[in-house]
Amino acid sequence: MAADRFSAALEVRVLWAHLRIAAIVDPENVVDSREFDQALSAATQLGRTAYPDSKPPLMIADVSQLVQWFQEGIADAAIDHEIAHCLWCQDDTGNPCPQQG
Numbered sequence: 655m656a657a658d659r660f661s662a663a664l665e666v667r668v669l670w671a672h673l674r675i676a677a678i679v680d681p682e683n684v685v686d687s688r689e690f691d692q693a694l695s696a697a698t699q700l701g702r703t704a705y706p707d708s709k710p711p712l713m714i715a716d717v718s719q720l721v722q723w724f725q726e727g728i729a730d731a732a733i734d735h736e737i738a739h740c741l742w743c744q745d746d747t748g749n750p751c752p753q754q755g
């Protein structure tokens with residue numbers, strides 16, 4: 655498991671490097687780039703799988719944007735956890751209650 659987490663954090667760091675290069679090549683469109691989507695998606699997924707451990711992996715800890723995306727993944731997983739354990743959300747309508755909705 656620890657090796658999987660290391661690999662996932664390494665992948666995020668590599669995607670970040672690709673994003674930085676994309677930002678040099680085409681700074682105007684970097685936010686709309688495939689590299690941006692990939693780095694954002696991988697970093698939030700890293701947070702989702704780390705939940706409830708909210709400490710960012712050392713591999714990304716020095717990049718504030720990656721830490722922010724990681725924490726967004728943690729927050730997403732926390733909401734999923736709340737919904738999964740909320741009696742009112744689990745009323746078979748498929749909709750979250752006002753508290754989580």
Ligand SMILES: [Zn+2]
Pocket residue numbers: 736737740741742743744750751752753754
């Ligand atoms: Zn609820």
